[in-house]
Amino acid sequence: MDARFSEEGRPLAPGATILFESLSPHVIEGGKSVLKEVQVSVDYVEFADGTSIGPDRSGASERIALRRRGAEAYRQWLLQIYWEEGDDPVVKKLLRESEEGSLAGLKKAEAGLSSPQSAQRSEAFLRQGTQMVRQQLLSLYRKQGAKGVVEKLLRGGANQ
Numbered sequence: 001m002d003a004r005f006s007e008e009g010r011p012l013a014p015g016a017t018i019l020f021e022s023l024s025p026h027v028i029e030g031g032k033s034v035l036k037e038v039q040v041s042v043d044y045v046e047f048a049d050g051t052s053i054g055p056d057r058s059g060a061s062e063r064i065a066l067r068r069r070g071a072e073a074y075r076q077w078l079l080q081i082y083w084e085e086g087d088d089p090v091v092k093k094l095l096r097e098s099e100e101g102s103l104a105g106l107k108k109a110e111a112g113l114s115s116p117q118s119a120q121r122s123e124a125f126l127r128q129g130t131q132m133v134r135q136q137l138l139s140l141y142r143k144q145g146a147k148g149v150v151e152k153l154l155r156g157g158a159n160q
């Protein structure tokens with residue numbers, strides 16, 4: 001989990017806690033079993049200054065980096081639309097279109113750097129980053145309108 005994608009968009013402060021829910025189904029084995037308990041352990045932690053600690057056995061650092069790249073690609077895509085066409089087209093893209101336009105260049109780059117399986121896996125995490133930012137911006141749009149979205153984009157990050 002990347003705390004920068006949280007509602008506040010800030011890293012977790014020392015001693016603070018955060019609650020989150022799984023977006024996955026809670027049913028396993030074709031609907032025959034229901035999850036009753038989940039245990040979580042910390043494998044990797046990245047601090048606000050960019051340093052990290054932990055064995056990173058799960059590859060969390062790579063997944064987080066890919067999500068951030070996807071998020072930044074989406075932000076840059078919307079900013080380009082804003083600079084070329086204004087805020088109305090940004091809102092239209094945000095409300096009516098998926099994140100695909102922002103991923104086109106990244107998908108090509110990932111495909112050229114790795115095996116097809118690895119590229120597909122990378123694309124999934126890039127897409128998650130774009131989707132998280134899009135959802136944040138949609139929420140912001142409902143609260144503050146186009147002005148709030150544009151201000152957030154211009155501040156240098158939809159997840160900061």
